[in-house]
Amino acid sequence: MYRSQRLGLKYLTASTVMFGAMVVFGLLSSIYYIWPGFLLNVFNFNSAKIVHIDGLVIWLLMGFLGAIYWFLPQELEREVEGIALAEILFWVFCAAVAVVVVVFIFVQYGSATEASMWFINQGRKYVEAPRWAALGIVAVMVVFAYNVIGTAFKARKSTGILTVLMFDLIPLVVLYLDAFPEIRNMSEDLFWWWWLVHLWVEATWEVLIGCIMAWTLIHLVGASRRVVESWLYVEVALVLGTGILGLGHHYFWIGTPRYWFAIGGFFSALEPLPLLGMVVHAVYDAGSHHLRAANRPAFYWTLAEAFGNFIGGGVWGFMMTLPQINLYSHGTQWTASHGHFAFWGAYGCGVIAVLYLALEKSRGYEGLDGRAWKWSFALLNIGMLGMVGALLVAGMDQAFYERAIGGSTWGAFLAMEGRPWFVEGMWARFAFGLLFACGYAMLVYDLLATRRREVAVSEPMAAAGS
């Protein structure tokens, strides 16, 4: 195994730990909706939510890094350039994440000074990490870019997937610089903030996961590279062709001009197309191999990624993207429903697929197909669908009663919190969240149990060999 692949496994392990932290703080966040006085002035809702959503970003980012450090040396048949630096930065990254989480939990907030921005909390959704930590993430991303591009140069070769990945690294690093500014004009602040959030999540990350899933399909079902690369280019054309101006659907209400209604509405309505393309692609490749693969967990998680991305990101996004609907749905639990489904479908399932793929290859182990992965697959997906459904009911109730009828005031918002459909939605979300947490526990059990089984199998074999 290459050193880079060992590093990939470390990143995937750290990613799984962050996944767990995200689940715990997600569950915690859901409790505040049921008991609003929960931990008031001790650990407020915003602190729990920050760890939940920043944990989400770090979980997926570490998963992507793990996947690429895993596939890259196989693609170029050589060790990754600058791997020693990457190994050091892995530990720096983990230590920085730990420090930031401790600060978010125990310090929480500071006074209205620049020092608070640098050392405690930047207070911008998804990029709350203080500036010193944001600088650290930039350093990790720069070294990662050097690893990928430097290795391709040293190998004097590139493939279609690698070419796409290398170009995608530019916006991946550059857009993150948007995590730093502190702009007093909220309209302008949100304008640039969406460049980071939308253009990372709905463009750069989509291309990144496209590359990862392309490699996954090649390794998983032996898909033809020519077909996979053609599809990847089609997806890039559609993702960036629709997603770059699809950014406009975030510019309806922040003070920006009215022409964003037409541009944002039109292009974001087209955004499901590339996601549908990915489903067609995955089903085509899986179908041409008679829906069979040796690594069944990775195979099923790959299909879950394709369908989850299309339905969660595409269909759920389209449902609320036109300005006529968005005027009432924007900023309600409807948005949270879409957010949960899209992140899970587009990225979460993909990272888990790679996890199983790496597990099989690294251990030379064929017997991944036990009962535990099926339980975790079912619990995680049913848990997520339940949460998404509950949030959708609560969000639609909010859109109609609080927004369209109530007129969006504080009074309308507070009255909403007591409406039966909203309250039941919050309870259902909590219950399905527990189910999801059980699925996570089963996933971890399966990953660890697989290792134990492997040891149990290999010891007698080693004894027989000696």
Place this chain on the structure above:
Amino acid sequence: MTERAQRYTQDPLFWRAGAIAATIFMSMVLAALTIDTLRQITPGSPRVPAYDVINNSVAYQYDPARAEYAPKIGGEELIFGHKYSPEEAADLIGKGKLVIQSRACIDCHTFFGNGGYYAPDLTRAWMDPVWSIYAGPKRADKLAAFMMHPLRLGARAMPDLHIQRDEAEAAVAYLKWMSSVDSNGFPDRFGAASGQ
């Protein structure tokens, strides 16, 4: 499909050219729109008033000509008994933004609908009917007092974030300025249920 077309579509390089062209074209359009949008949302423009608008009354009313709700800026209405010069107002708003970021307000509340969904949207908090019994300067004082010593409102309790008097005044000024931004009719039917 002709043989030539078939040859093209089976070649990944054909699709690569499409991907590059789509990306470059859309990026250029976005760059052009960004330049125009930034010009239109600079403080002092018709969409985003200058920071010293905090010296005036600001309301949010239905505009029949636009068939939507829009901010309406009126005559002088001072807050905290002080008329802010443009520079003072800009500094105060800058400090207000720091208060909002340092306390991570956006992770409970929403601003223009963006943020956490746990607490009310703050876009029009300045003229929310809950404060309507307090006219002009009195309203600013009440809002500042609420931030410093939050009360339980309905099913939600705002935490005590140890906001100091000067910070609360800056945050109130920020909310007043933000309520003057033209957000294309968001939120709609504001205050409809309370007869505002």
